[in-house]
Amino acid sequence: MTTTAFEDLVPGRVIDLGESTVDRAEMLAFAERFDPQPFHLDEEAGRQSVLGGLCASGWFTASLWMRAYVDHVLAGSTSQGSPGCRELSWLAPVFPGDVLRCQLEVLGARRSRTRPNLGMVDMRGTAHRGERCVLRLAFTGMFGCRDADQPRQDDGPAGQD
Amino acid sequence: MTTTAFEDLVPGRVIDLGESTVDRAEMLAFAERFDPQPFHLDEEAGRQSVLGGLCASGWFTASLWMRAYVDHVLAGSTSQGSPGCRELSWLAPVFPGDVLRCQLEVLGARRSRTRPNLGMVDMRGTAHRGERCVLRLAFTGMFGCRDADQPRQDDGPAGQD
Numbered sequence: 001m002t003t004t005a006f007e008d009l010v011p012g013r014v015i016d017l018g019e020s021t022v023d024r025a026e027m028l029a030f031a032e033r034f035d036p037q038p039f040h041l042d043e044e045a046g047r048q049s050v051l052g053g054l055c056a057s058g059w060f061t062a063s064l065w066m067r068a069y070v071d072h073v074l075a076g077s078t079s080q081g082s083p084g085c086r087e088l089s090w091l092a093p094v095f096p097g098d099v100l101r102c103q104l105e106v107l108g109a110r111r112s113r114t115r116p117n118l119g120m121v122d123m124r125g126t127a128h129r130g131e132r133c134v135l136r137l138a139f140t141g142m143f144g145c146r147d148a149d150q151p152r153q154d155d156g157p158a159g160q161d
Numbered sequence: 162m163t164t165t166a167f168e169d170l171v172p173g174r175v176i177d178l179g180e181s182t183v184d185r186a187e188m189l190a191f192a193e194r195f196d197p198q199p200f201h202l203d204e205e206a207g208r209q210s211v212l213g214g215l216c217a218s219g220w221f222t223a224s225l226w227m228r229a230y231v232d233h234v235l236a237g238s239t240s241q242g243s244p245g246c247r248e249l250s251w252l253a254p255v256f257p258g259d260v261l262r263c264q265l266e267v268l269g270a271r272r273s274r275t276r277p278n279l280g281m282v283d284m285r286g287t288a289h290r291g292e293r294c295v296l297r298l299a300f301t302g303m304f305g306c307r308d309a310d311q312p313r314q315d316d317g318p319a320g321q322d
Contacts, residue, residue: 034227037236059224066218080211081198081210084248084251090244090245091244093242
């Protein structure tokens, strides 16, 4: 059985999520729809901003990371969404053509107190351009358990993702 | 002069960001590209999940909120992006056709210590479906100041958004 379940996400585990390349056309289309600020749409406006150039919406960068997480961990897993993030840091601007190496680290894991078959996993995600970390997020994922007969601790509310 | 600058974002100010309706086709297209988990793509998988039905990626909901924030506050403002969020909570699943009322509240504001013309504004954003809060985020925005001759305090790193 290759499905990733709660029991597989043990604290300390680090999972490589591969590389994502920032496509200029997609980056611009995302910004036009969701974050049409001048520095996300226009070269000159980007150069004149503190960001230093035409750069991605932070929500686009986070969404690219999410796709990498789905492809490398969540696809075929027992994931049941997430109540949210404790941190979502845009540490440096991301530019068209950037190649981002994405990674996941398991920080902690506990059985749900209120839902017998669920476990809550605290994780940190990062995206690096070379040595530079450009995105960092800390969040909780809910995963189904293979074995529901173990002790349970507290958990959070059901989320969307 | 109607441009929103740092000086306009005073703690305690609450700004209505209008309503956003969750378009089913757009919700699904977003999920297919960025968050292709079964409960974001398939009715039956949604019903069988703890989320209770086919529902939006939390990143889509956050992106809808961002667009409302741009339309009602950032467009034509002195915004210079954001270093990130201290909280991004997906408090309840969001479904196709949901009408989300979006709001912004200014929590705090301080002049940048290192960048003379910038101010850092701490804000909380929410999206409600009826009385139910489905999305809450707490973040810092960087805004240009009209008057750069006031005392400055500390600030954070430059971000993407």
